[in-house]
Amino acid sequence: MSARPRTTTRKKPTQARSQQTVDALLGATARVLKKDGYDRMSTNKVALAAGVSIGSLYQYFPSKEALVATLMERHVDEMDALFAQEAVRVADMPLAQAVRAIVLRTIEAHQIDPVLHRVFEQVPRIGRLQKFDEVQERARVLVFLYLSASKEKLRPKSLEVAADLVASTIEMVSHGAVLRHPERLRDGVLVDETVDLILRYLKA
Amino acid sequence: MSARPRTTTRKKPTQARSQQTVDALLGATARVLKKDGYDRMSTNKVALAAGVSIGSLYQYFPSKEALVATLMERHVDEMDALFAQEAVRVADMPLAQAVRAIVLRTIEAHQIDPVLHRVFEQVPRIGRLQKFDEVQERARVLVFLYLSASKEKLRPKSLEVAADLVASTIEMVSHGAVLRHPERLRDGVLVDETVDLILRYLKA
DNA sequence: TAAGGATGCGAGCTATCACTCACATTAGCA
């Protein structure tokens, strides 16, 4: 009864001009996704928007989910790269500087493609699409590691809870600012307030 | 070309045993939604799960969206009621008590049906379904009003920004705690930390 | 320039979707 939509594995995308096709498909996926959202997006629409036949789409992506997941992974990798990079830079900075640097980087990361980011949040957490949540998990770990390095200077007893609170707060502020109040990023007020919030909480 | 799925207005649900049908449908909607998510939920599945014919479903709900929106509005009203009630209780409490009371109430509100709440977050913001975001907007307003009443005692210059930060933080903590770390709610540690975070930020 | 693999195509398949409608059943009131 209705076998799972099994799909054979697809060609590796990479050889000459086929990469163009794949890029066009991913670009179109992003556009359709942003316009229609996940459940109104269809693979036929994507192929049409990409100027590519539906057959070619399925040559490289075995399913709608795989198509969106690939795009999501690209997005997530971009964000992760920024975080990882900043984590290194920040490692031996004093707390106040470090917090500010991380807040700024997180905002930057959210500015990569805020609308697409928002769409991903509303995608069903199925199969590979679950990976979206892992960005925040990794960010939490980085914050935890940073805090652990200077735990004797910090007030909160539980670093797990503190790291969670701090990482989630930064994520929440960045997300909200970029999507709902971009004007608050012009002057530095929101950033200052956020840094303040976090420092007052952390410092002994 | 493909007229919008116009649907005639439906019977008012209320008269005798028909209310049972409506309740069964909304209950089934919640179950299917939680199991499958919005885009894999179908009206046929809901009718089946409710033990009601598909015809009856459309007698009371003109569309899939209306079905989900009705359920969402019920959920949102429940949460709003808790907030509004607490806002009154808290109005002339001192800051520390008030913050703690609000945090506790927000957690309580998120415990109404956390999984359903999560599903609503991932529903496309279309038509009546946009109303989901308004809960937080109303919560922000309540916090802003509370803070305005004692603004001379507070450190942050911008009450808009502060109220936003505070309301969003409380929402984020409650949401995360209920879904990802329910064990942290056993002892009061997370609540204490959150109250601390907010008070240190607000107090001069 | 011939051959063959890589790439591209799109009509069309099956399943499922949201939704309708002609009809059956029930319930309350005369």
Next chain:
DNA sequence: TGCTAATGTGAGTGATAGCTCGCATCCTTA
């Protein structure tokens, strides 16, 4: 008890979804 409005039914409709497959075209290599 009989009549009528309210309620319930589910086979069926057209649309569209995800996805396949046989074939055309391009590109590389020899």
